[in-house]
Amino acid sequence: MSTRGQRHPDVVITGLGMVTPAGADTATSWKATCAGLPTAAPDARLSGIAVDFSCAVTAFDAGLVLGTEARRMDAFTQYAVAAAREAVADAAPGDGDWDPTRVGVLIGTGVGGLPTWLEQSGRMLDTPPRPVNPLTVPKAIGNMAAATVALDLGLNGPALSLATACATGTTALGFALDLLRAGRCDVVLAGGTDAAISPLVSNAFDRLKALSRRRDAPQSASRPFDRDRDGFVLAEGAAVLVLELAEAARARGRRPYAKLLGYxxxxxxxxxxxxxxxxxxxxxxxxxxxxxxxxxxxxxxxxxxxxxxxxxxxxxxxxxxxxxxxxxxxxxxxxxxxxxxxxxxxxxxxxxxxxxxxxxxxxxxxxxxxxxxxxxxxxxxxxxxxxxxxxxxxxxxxxxxxxxxxxxxxxx
CATH class of the missing domain: 3.40.47.10 (Thiolase/Chalcone synthase)
Known part of the structure; x- marks a missing residue:
């Protein structure tokens, strides 16, 4: 139940984690963004189609970061787990600071495990058809980013996923704020993730005339507010924020980045x-x-x-x-x-x-x-x-x- 408009305790952001085209962690992504360094470039996954460039995650090694467990995850889940680990490490809870039954996970996705669906449907289209991977469903369904983060970090509070298209990551923060204000959680890991770069998605957005077609200069293709803007550049990645009550953060000596004041x-x-x-x-x-x-x-x-x-x-x-x-x-x-x-x-x-x-x-x-x-x-x-x-x-x-x-x- 929403508690918006009522008096409520302060909620603060104490941990940040991200995997983006600008970097495989928060510090690198922030530095590149402050420097204004565009990341759009030709993408081999899109070779031969009308819009063959993207803002891809290039510096992330799933095997190195996640080990053999990476093979059990679609890319959107890999990004979310890596971002959540970084966010929790950044928030720096000590032993006993957080009751795992009171820590929630709310990580949404716009598209979910599309790479897995595409790969496995390709198997069925082979002649003769090949069996699909038995982990196809648990890799691809949209709730698996939140579920796998909870599993990976041993968190027993609510683990939820939602989808509001390109508003998903912000919607997750708003619902996390409600969970904290309502007293249902002490801490919530909230964010969004997507890994949808593919010929199918690029073609689909292009058919809607939503994508930039600046193939001759992809680095300058993403031009927010500019006179010559002609569409967005498809990208991928994840971010997870640790939200907790300000009083609890103060008690354990963690200085927040900011307060989450409203949604x-x-x-x-x-x-x-x-x-x-x-x-x-x-x-x-x-x-x-x-x-x-x-x-x-x-x-x-x-x-x-x-x-x-x-x-x-x-x-x-x-x-x-x-x-x-x-x-x-x-x-x-x-x-x-x-x-x-x-x-x-x-x-x-x-x-x-x-x-x-x-x-x-x-x-x-x-x-x-x-x-x-x-x-x-x-x-x-x-x-x-x-x-x-x-x-x-x-x-x-x-x-x-x-x-x-x-x-x-x-x-x-």
Whole structure:
């Protein structure tokens, strides 16, 4: 049951873990994002199709990180387990600090174990057909990232998965916040993961005219808010955040990255893939998150935008940001570096937002060079990272189907 709008204990972020195209851990991913280094490049998995480049995870060795157990996991689960291990190590609980029966896992995915489904369906199409792997179902079904993280770390609290398309990672944080406020958990590992780069998915998004076709210069293809943006770049990865009650973190001497102050969600109820042109649903989610945090738009100093690089989506979000925040809030999008990580995007971007608050650094929007006529005068951070205090930030995520999820983070 939701406890939003009621008085509740403070919830803080004490651990971060990620596997992204920018790096196989948090520190490397953050450094590359602050440097504005795009990761899009030709992808051998996509050779011969119309859009043959992606933002791929290249620095992650599943066998090295996970050992022989990696063979029992689809890539989306491998990324989640690696990110969860890093996040817990970063949160640094001592022996007895956490009761495993009170630690929850809430890790969603937009697509799930597609590589496994594709590989095993290929076996059945051979002549003669080959038997499928007996682990096909437990490798591929979408709940296995959360389930395997709980199994790997020996956690006995609720282990849940959800899917709200590209809003999934942020939705997970919101529901984790509810679990903590309701007293059902003391700690929650929350995030998102996806590993959907494949000819099928690339072709499918391209048929929707959602992908950039900048094959001659893939590194500059992901261009959030830019005049010449022509679609997003498909990406993969995971992020997991450790959320716990501030009082418990204080008691064990763990300094948080940030507070998770509020969460808002809504549905556009408008179209399967296109956002409401007036941004009404997204505005409901942002206002709901601010109300949950007990704040107003004037309190916000940073908006970590969803901004994928699509012509329509970026324009709608930019107009909404101007309407709510004017030009007083700095705006950034990580997708110029990472591409669009689908179900993982919101969790990765919330983690980056927490790091901005903790370090007083706003990463630049890579590949943004010039605003178009459809782009209002919002303060887009670009060219170089901006060093400035970030007391309150909003992180937006919007998904196919009209899912809108927004979190508000603040200094701890």
């Amino acid at each position: 808002g969600e809504s549905s556009d109820a408008h179209h399967l893939t296109s956002p409401d042109p007036d941004g009404k649903g997204a505005q409901l989610a942002i206002r709901g998150a601010l109300a949950d945090a007990g704040l107003s738009p004037s309190d916000v100093t940073l908006v970590n935008a969803h901004a994928t690089g699509t012509p329509q989506g970026d324009a709608v979000e930019a107009r909404l940001i101007e309407r709510l925040f004017g030009s007083h809030a700095a705006v950034t999008s990580a997708k110029g570096v990472t591409g669009h990580m689908l179900g993982a995007a919101g969790a990765v971007e919330a983690a980056f937002t927490a790091l901005s608050i903790d370090n007083g650094v706003i990463p630049p929007t890579a590949n943004f060079a010039e605003r178009g006529a459809d782009m209002p005068g919002i303060d887009i951070v670009h060219g170089a990272a901006r060093h400035t205090p970030v007391p309150v930030a909003v992180s937006n995520s919007f998904g196919f189907g009209g899912h809108n999820a927004v979190v508000v983070l603040g200094s701890a």
